[in-house]
Amino acid sequence: MELKVAAAVACRDCALYQTAKVLGLETPDCSSLNRVVLRDHPVNKNEVLYREGDSFRYLYLVHSGSCISSATILGRRSQVMGFYLPGEMAGIESIGQQKCNHTTRVLEKGSVCQLDFLMLEETLGKDELIRVQSYLLGASAIHARQLQWERSLTSLQTAEQRVAAFLLNLAGRFESHGFPGHQFRLPMSREAIADYLGLAMETVIRTLKSLHKKGLISSRAKHIEILDRTALSTLLRS
Amino acid sequence: MELKVAAAVACRDCALYQTAKVLGLETPDCSSLNRVVLRDHPVNKNEVLYREGDSFRYLYLVHSGSCISSATILGRRSQVMGFYLPGEMAGIESIGQQKCNHTTRVLEKGSVCQLDFLMLEETLGKDELIRVQSYLLGASAIHARQLQWERSLTSLQTAEQRVAAFLLNLAGRFESHGFPGHQFRLPMSREAIADYLGLAMETVIRTLKSLHKKGLISSRAKHIEILDRTALSTLLRS
DNA sequence: CGAGATGTTGACGACCCTCAAGTGCAGTGG
DNA sequence: CCACTGCACTTGAGGGTCGTCAACATCTCG
16 A cells, blocks of 8 residues: 555675675585575565474575464464564574474565574584584574563553564664664564464554554554654663 | 472583584583583572673573563563573574673572583584584574564464463473472562563452462462463463 | 561452454355 | 455553552571
8 A cells, every 4th residue: 555665685784794794605606505505596475485294404584574473382273473574584583493483474475585403513614614603603692682571571561562562673673774763664563463462462553553542653554753762761671 | 488499400401402412512521611611600689690781702601590681671670571590591592693682680699600612612523513503593593482472472463372381481491491380489489470461460469369269370579379370371372 | 686688468440361243354156 | 336254453441469568577796
């Protein structure tokens, strides 16, 4: 409808590109890169990238579109664990393990680059391997920071705080990948947000409306505009 | 008072020992090991191992006693992020980053082994470095799994579910380090549990009492006994 | 023994989950 | 162009859970 953003990261802003760089795969003709990377592979809505229990093999860089990942934890029904925006890397949460512990599917159709993680380890020399591992440790750390952020949602008491934190987090992530952070399109349904935040869908809806009425955001369908970022942040400080 | 367990892991059950093994530092006289590891260093209650913002340098293996870590996230007051039991590694959450993002202090006095992470990287040869990095990726993955578990607390609706999940998690961790899982001493205060779980202290107390009355656990001061593990697990399945 | 920290209990009210009914929108086929 | 269907979203009413506050008990340690 309105601003149907064909949001896509430039390759140089892409995390996989960084990976490729540390690999020394940045040759002029990209021949080495092409051995381990499948580039700009189109994916359709609801397509599954990988499933819980699959043996771990690939990292996916979301080039355009977006993904949602879920997992069954604590023996409960599958829960939404996170979202992958353009420029972010899916599959990273399974590094260091035999099997994937998330199921990740496409939320909005787009394209992904795919890196064969196993072939990487087999193909590389020692020096390259050291750089790759070192890079992956850094990537794991970034993933861990996001996990810690999500973990701290537990201590946010009100639905208003959780929704505000969610919007600010999305804004920051969009910005860090080169998109405007004050105005964006929510890739996911209200229900997915609710599941992710541990709230009921109705509560998410009412909270968005309430923030809208207070003038802190504009929320119309999937289009979000952040009008008063400072006030939103202040909500979090208990 | 009662069963003042001098809970301490045997060195072979210790995560640092595993590290040392992958390092090839397992020489008969331990001379190499002693270069990077400070062993069995006694620590007192409330002693700070490292502080938020410190530059990252050491990994700590809790040998006996226990630790609590906290962080300021979302711009709020410091929040309890986790506990380190005997056999677990503190500091792992800062791997891949310049600075520590947690403050970790001693909850019950005991002793820790300390590994100089920076000296490690300087001292080692390529092959050793590859093994270390590979091991650390695995350790990060374990840490990430615990983070994911904690993250999923958000979706547990009732206080009863959160407390049950907490007790089961502790039980599992004690067991995986060679201690009985059905009966243990809580190292931390009710307040710390509450903060960790995102609940009020009073709620934690009432919930423990309620679980006690239902016959699922026995809770007397810091002493916990798990009487019906199956029923506790069932509580989590919504 | 006394003082401060930690833990416990009760009363009350706000917040949010549940359930249920209703609205808007996209895609389909006549 | 219109009805029709399905789905996501919205709105309202009611009740339970848990946070807050305040008083009190117990534990710990000098």
